[in-house]
Amino acid sequence: MAMITFRINRYNPDDERRGHYVQEYQLDVEKGTTLLDALNEIKWKQDGTLTFRRSCRSGICGSCAMTINGVNNLACETQVLGLGNSTVTVEPMRGYPVIKDLVVSLDPLVRGILAVKPYMITHSPPPSDQERLQSPEEREKIDGLYECILCGSCTSSCPSFWADKEYIGPHAFLKAYRFIADSRDEGSREHLEALDDRHGLWRCHTIFNCVEACPKDLNPTKAISELKKELVRRKLG
Amino acid sequence: MRYNETTRSGGALWWFFQRLSGLYLAIVLFTHVLVLHVLMKDELAYGSIADRVATPLWKTINISFLVVALMHGLYGLWIVLGDYIHRQWMRILIWCAIAVIGLVFTIYGALTMILFQYGG
Ligand code: HEM
Ligand code: SF4
Numbered sequence: 001m002a003m004i005t006f007r008i009n010r011y012n013p014d015d016e017r018r019g020h021y022v023q024e025y026q027l028d029v030e031k032g033t034t035l036l037d038a039l040n041e042i043k044w045k046q047d048g049t050l051t052f053r054r055s056c057r058s059g060i061c062g063s064c065a066m067t068i069n070g071v072n073n074l075a076c077e078t079q080v081l082g083l084g085n086s087t088v089t090v091e092p093m094r095g096y097p098v099i100k101d102l103v104v105s106l107d108p109l110v111r112g113i114l115a116v117k118p119y120m121i122t123h124s125p126p127p128s129d130q131e132r133l134q135s136p137e138e139r140e141k142i143d144g145l146y147e148c149i150l151c152g153s154c155t156s157s158c159p160s161f162w163a164d165k166e167y168i169g170p171h172a173f174l175k176a177y178r179f180i181a182d183s184r185d186e187g188s189r190e191h192l193e194a195l196d197d198r199h200g201l202w203r204c205h206t207i208f209n210c211v212e213a214c215p216k217d218l219n220p221t222k223a224i225s226e227l228k229k230e231l232v233r234r235k236l237g
Numbered sequence: 238m239r240y241n242e243t244t245r246s247g248g249a250l251w252w253f254f255q256r257l258s259g260l261y262l263a264i265v266l267f268t269h270v271l272v273l274h275v276l277m278k279d280e281l282a283y284g285s286i287a288d289r290v291a292t293p294l295w296k297t298i299n300i301s302f303l304v305v306a307l308m309h310g311l312y313g314l315w316i317v318l319g320d321y322i323h324r325q326w327m328r329i330l331i332w333c334a335i336a337v338i339g340l341v342f343t344i345y346g347a348l349t350m351i352l353f354q355y356g357g
């Protein structure tokens with residue numbers, strides 16, 4: 001057990017005059033408590049107005065991404081005592097418009113992801129048994145790509161996104177490459193179409209923040225490099 | 238939907254150029270240091286440098302260096318500015334300014350080197 005101080009960035013759209021402010025809560029935390037557990041505890045027992053998104057509480061849905069001690073992570077996968085501080089600072093993810101407290105608008109995330117047509121595109125009819133098969137080797141090629149839970153941590157941490165709110169974003173590039181690298185997908189051209197844009201791939205300066213931010217240890221920068229090479233190959237040949 | 242072909246950036250070839258020119262600049266920079274500061278036997282004086290700079294080979298190397306460095310540097314500047322400038326008329330204005338600067342310095346530098354003569 002340890003007494004932890006939570007410094008939480010708060011914002012209430014119905015109280016514009018107060019604007020953004022920091023509120024502190026104290027909580028006795030035991031081993032195994034995740035930040036999401038702690039936030040629930042505070043909301044249920046101390047302050048019912050504290051607002052945050054969560055759903056699966058097991059690192060699958062991507063709802064609970066927030067900035068924890070300055071680093072984007074999932075609240076439900078963050079051990080409070082594992083942070084090693086007696087004070088934990090919690091902010092809404094940077095770069096997105098704040099709706100209330102820790103809840104941000106994910107409109108930029110959605111706009112970017114829709115631009116790359118994030119679904120399997122096929123032009124040939126399915127084989128007679130209705131199933132498009134994939135060898136284990138082909139399946140391996142989408143490892144490190146399909147695991148994305150669209151939490152938005154990567155794009156929130158990207159300076160190119162801070163400078164250009166219409167930037168498609170690393171989350172969407174990773175998703176585009178997930179389908180381009182999939183042997184069953186026949187729509188590479190359609191996925192790539194939106195990327196050669198002023199707000200697209202060329203705004204990426206290989207800063208690697210997205211790699212550091214991803215709670216699933218994925219590598220959007222690598223996917224972006226593959227996409228850039230693919231676009232150049234198509235242009236030249 | 239905002240992202241479509243009407244805002245095509247032409248970024249792919251420029252991206253490739255920036256890498257190729259970076260490689261070229263690294264090679265020329267290395268050659269420059271090697272020739273001037275390592276292999277050079279004569280005294281580092283106007284005469285010994287001018288002799289070499291007046292030869293057709295070095296004129297070619299220096300003009301290509303000039304053109305590639307200007308394009309790389311100015312396009313790099315455009316990349317950086319492009320991150321922050323979103324108003325269309327500003328983008329056109331700055332693109333034109335960069336193009337004019339590039340053209341003026343290319344002509345000025347190339348003329349200087351082409352017309353340069355020294356000794357015999
Ligand atoms: C050793 C020689 C050089 C190499 C290998 C090199 C390489 C590169 C590369 C690969 C990029 C692309 C970065 C990106 O896409 O994000 C770049 C960008 C840039 N370069 Fe160079 N370069 C060299 C010399 C120079 C010189 C001499 C100048 C100045 C005149 C310069 C100015 C720039 C600028 C302003 C950018 C844009 C910065 C950015 O994209 O973030 N570079 N360089
Ligand atoms: S790549 Fe990682 S950080 Fe980005 S949205 Fe997907 S899971 Fe989140």
Ligand code: FES
Binds near residue numbers: 058059076077
């Ligand atoms: S609540 Fe679903 S990822 Fe944290």
